[in-house]
Structure formats: C-alpha cells, structure tokens
Amino acid sequence: AQTVTQSQPEMSVQEAETVTLSCTYDTSESDYYLFWYKQPPSRQMILVIRQEAYKQQNATENRFSVNFQKAAKSFSLKISDSQLGDAAMYFCAYRSASGTASKLTFGTGTRLQVTL
Amino acid sequence: KAGVTQTPRYLIKTRGQQVTLSCSPISGHRSVSWYQQTPGQGLQFLFEYFSETQRNKGNFPGRFSGRQFSNSRSEMNVSTLELGDSALYLCASTQGAFGTEAFFGQGTRLTVV
Numbered sequence: 411a412q413t414v415t416q417s418q419p420e421m422s423v424q425e426a427e428t429v430t431l432s433c434t435y436d437t438s439e440s441d442y443y444l445f446w447y448k449q450p451p452s453r454q455m456i457l458v459i460r461q462e463a464y465k466q467q468n469a470t471e472n473r474f475s476v477n478f479q480k481a482a483k484s485f486s487l488k489i490s491d492s493q494l495g496d497a498a499m500y501f502c503a504y505r506s507a508s509g510t511a512s513k514l515t516f517g518t519g520t521r522l523q524v525t526l
Numbered sequence: 527k528a529g530v531t532q533t534p535r536y537l538i539k540t541r542g543q544q545v546t547l548s549c550s551p552i553s554g555h556r557s558v559s560w561y562q563q564t565p566g567q568g569l570q571f572l573f574e575y576f577s578e579t580q581r582n583k584g585n586f587p588g589r590f591s592g593r594q595f596s597n598s599r600s601e602m603n604v605s606t607l608e609l610g611d612s613a614l615y616l617c618a619s620t621q622g623a624f625g626t627e628a629f630f631g632q633g634t635r636l637t638v639v
Contacts, residue, residue: 443626447630453614453616453633454630454633455616455618456630457629460626460627501569507626510576510581511582512557512559512574512582512620513559513574513582514569514571514618514628516561516568517568518568
C-alpha cells in the first residue's frame with residue numbers, strides 16, 4: 411500500500427517571502443501522479459499543482475512549483491511571493507496510474523500561516 | 527460550469543440513526559469518490575463509483591455504503607451512526623475512467639450526538 415508523509419504539521423511564512431512544504435511517499439509502483447491540494451477555511455479542497463511521475467521536469471503553476479525527486483520519493487511544494495490568501499491546510503496526495511481507479515492517498519497536511 | 531455540489535452542508539444526527547449524503551459531480555464527470563476527514567485520522571478514502579458501479583472501496587465497516595445513479599449523482603449512507611462518525615465528508619468527481627484531476631465539493635459536516 412502507498413503511504414504519504416508530511417512531517418511539518420505547521421509552517422509560517424512572512425508575506426512576500428518563500429516557503430517550502432515537504433512531502434515524502436512510499437510506493438512500489440513506477441507510474442503514478444502526485445498532487446498538492448489546498449484546503450482553506452471554506453473546507454473545499456483546491457488543486458494547486460500536479461506532477462506525473464514519468465515527467466522529469468518539475469511542474470510549475472505561477473507562484474507554485476514542486477521539487478520532484480523520484481528516486482528519493484520526495485515531492486516538496488515551493489510557494490514564492492507568499493500572499494495572505496495562501497494561508498490554508500496543504501495536503502500532498504498520491505494516485506496510482508495503473509488501472510482506472512481514482513483513489514487518492516493523502517498525507518496528514520501542513521497548516522501554513524502567512525504573517526504580515 | 528457548475529462545480530461539485532454536496533448537500534446538505536451541515537447535519538446533526540443522534541447515535542443509532544442513519545444518514546444519507548448527496549453529491550452531484552461536475553457535468554460530464556462519471557467518477558465520484560468519497561472521503562472522510564477527521565482531526566484524528568485525516569483524509570481517508572471511503573469508496574469510488576464509476577458508471578453506477580463501485581470500483582474501489584476503502585477500509586470502512588459495512589455501515590458505510592454508497593451508490594451512483596445513471597446521471598452520475600452519488601449518495602452515501604451511514605447506518606447506525608456512532609459518535610466517531612462525526613466528520614467532514616468530501617466528495618470528488620473525476621472526468622472519465624482515466625481522469626487524473628479530482629475536483630472536490632465543499633463537503634458535508636456531520637455531527638453525531
């Protein structure tokens with residue numbers, strides 16, 4: 411079974427600064443997808459960024475980028491130029507690429523505080 | 527395009543009762559998954575439906591069940607409610623059999639008293 415570990419329960423960053431959230435995972439599969447989801451106080455999970463395991467290039471979405479290290483099974487999220495609206499719970503998630511099931515395995519989350 | 531809609535948003539039930547939660551996926555999406563979110567256990571996968579068939583199930587007791595209708599709308603049912611069933615229940619829809627991006631609803635907050 412796959413597992414996802416987020417070792418930072420809470421992180422804090424000053425507005426306009428950069429912060430990196432860590433995620434490691436364990437799997438015996440070679441093909442899979444990794445995601446970062448954001449859950450603000452409204453509770454709705456919002457997809458931040460996605461990475462396909464077969465792609466060596468790190469995904470980037472505006473101020474959000476990942477550092478995907480497949481051999482190390484590491485998938486960290488970097489938020490640049492942090493904004494107050496970035497404050498939320500961030501979840502790292504894994505999805506197998508084999509078969510058709512869409513099950514996501516989540517980490518325990520990191521609560522990000524953004525301060526002035 | 528409307529997002530994933532979950533109803534109701536909040537529910538308070540008594541131990542021993544049963545409850546039904548509803549999820550309407552994004553138009554055109556045929557896969558619906560359910561997750562339970564609690565402070566202690568985090569986000570846990572309940573089950574997934576595609577074209578009215580359950581194709582994956584998490585490690586939950588048989589009190590938790592679900593179904594999907596021909597219009598892709600899904601319901602989950604919890605019978606004989608326990609205090610530990612208090613949680614945020616999230617529904618996610620995915621397009622097609624191989625859709626990779628899951629879109630979530632705002633969840634149903636269930637409180638069992």
